[in-house]
Amino acid sequence: MRERNILLPQPSEKTEIAHELNKSPTTETVEGIEIHLLLDGIFQRYGYDFRNYTRAALKSRVRYCMWEERVNSVSALQEKILYDAGCWERCLYAFSVSVTSMFRDAGFYLAFKEKVVPLLCNYPLVRIWHAGCASGEEVYSISILLHEAGLYEHALIYATDMNASLLGRASAGVYSREKMKEYGENYRQAQGKGALADYYLPHEEGFIFRDELKKNIIWAQHNLVSDSSFNEFQVILCCNVLIYFDRVLQTRVHKLLYESLAPGGMLGLAGRESTRFSPYAACYEEMDAIAKWVRRIG
Numbered sequence: 001m002r003e004r005n006i007l008l009p010q011p012s013e014k015t016e017i018a019h020e021l022n023k024s025p026t027t028e029t030v031e032g033i034e035i036h037l038l039l040d041g042i043f044q045r046y047g048y049d050f051r052n053y054t055r056a057a058l059k060s061r062v063r064y065c066m067w068e069e070r071v072n073s074v075s076a077l078q079e080k081i082l083y084d085a086g087c088w089e090r091c092l093y094a095f096s097v098s099v100t101s102m103f104r105d106a107g108f109y110l111a112f113k114e115k116v117v118p119l120l121c122n123y124p125l126v127r128i129w130h131a132g133c134a135s136g137e138e139v140y141s142i143s144i145l146l147h148e149a150g151l152y153e154h155a156l157i158y159a160t161d162m163n164a165s166l167l168g169r170a171s172a173g174v175y176s177r178e179k180m181k182e183y184g185e186n187y188r189q190a191q192g193k194g195a196l197a198d199y200y201l202p203h204e205e206g207f208i209f210r211d212e213l214k215k216n217i218i219w220a221q222h223n224l225v226s227d228s229s230f231n232e233f234q235v236i237l238c239c240n241v242l243i244y245f246d247r248v249l250q251t252r253v254h255k256l257l258y259e260s261l262a263p264g265g266m267l268g269l270a271g272r273e274s275t276r277f278s279p280y281a282a283c284y285e286e287m288d289a290i291a292k293w294v295r296r297i298g
């Protein structure tokens with residue numbers, strides 16, 4: 001794995017990269033055409049399809065990559081990406097927007113414990129899918145809660161992302177001291193039963209999650225834009241991913257999530273994400289409106 005990538009500051013959902021372009025109406029239009037061509041080029045050259053991601057988020061990522069790659073136009077970035085696979089590998093990190101955390105939203109995890117876990121106790125085997133798992137924090141969070149509920153031994157956890165390098169980091173399960181400190185506080189707020197430190201060991205780069213927490217997790221590359229359903233799940237988490245997709249792509253992914261959920265299965269989304277305005281709205285009932293857990297009823 002490239003050290004450079006690990007150190008790259010990732011553009012977050014909240015921060016715009018402070019790289020300003022000339023914003024006259026003419027150049028805005030030209031920039032739009034260039035971005036369109038760039039996305040076509042990336043798709044043809046590398047098979048990653050960002051054409052139905054929201055333009056606002058893409059623009060800031062493209063500008064960030066221009067700044068990182070020291071080029072002055074989107075066309076120059078396109079040329080560099082098309083001829084230099086290493087450049088694309090670096091840019092894919094920015095395009096992925098892999099901002100994540102353990103126990104990112106305490107309410108979401110409390111609802112998992114209180115509303116989802118009791119229903120899982122009835123299954124001899126529980127299959128869980130984390131779609132868009134980034135560097136794995138969400139996956140370890142759920143694994144810990146399953147362990148504390150006595151369900152981990154009956155669970156198979158599939159963790160997927162389109163970005164293979166992120167999956168490498170996720171499966172290693174190594175996080176810095178600073179991050180683990182922050183995650184320990186999040187775990188406390190999510191009312192974890194013990195201390196987060198019960199689950200990890202010291203490592204030269206910080207801490208590493210114990211093998212017992214990793215043994216039922218399967219890490220795999222899966223692209224929500226182009227890949228199909230690969231199993232039937234009792235629980236699916238697809239958090240902070242749909243927000244980057246336009247309406248057409250959101251509908252495709254809602255279909256995929258619906259088809260991958262077992263009848264009675266439960267889906268967790270985040271923030272502004274919802275099944276409410278999708279063609280599948282009537283197929284779900286709300287379990288917890290605020291925390292975004294819904295159950296498949298149709």
Ligand SMILES: C[S@@+](CC[C@H](N)C(=O)[O-])C[C@H]1O[C@@H](n2cnc3c(N)ncnc32)[C@H](O)[C@@H]1O
Pocket residue numbers: 096097098099100101104131132133134135138160161162163166222223224225238239240241270
């Ligand atoms: C903001 S992170 C969310 C991580 C985690 N789910 C969370 O909520 O903390 C978004 C993740 O979605 C992944 N992603 C974006 N587009 C994807 C796609 N088409 N297929 C699979 N994963 C995708 C990115 O690589 C990134 O790791």
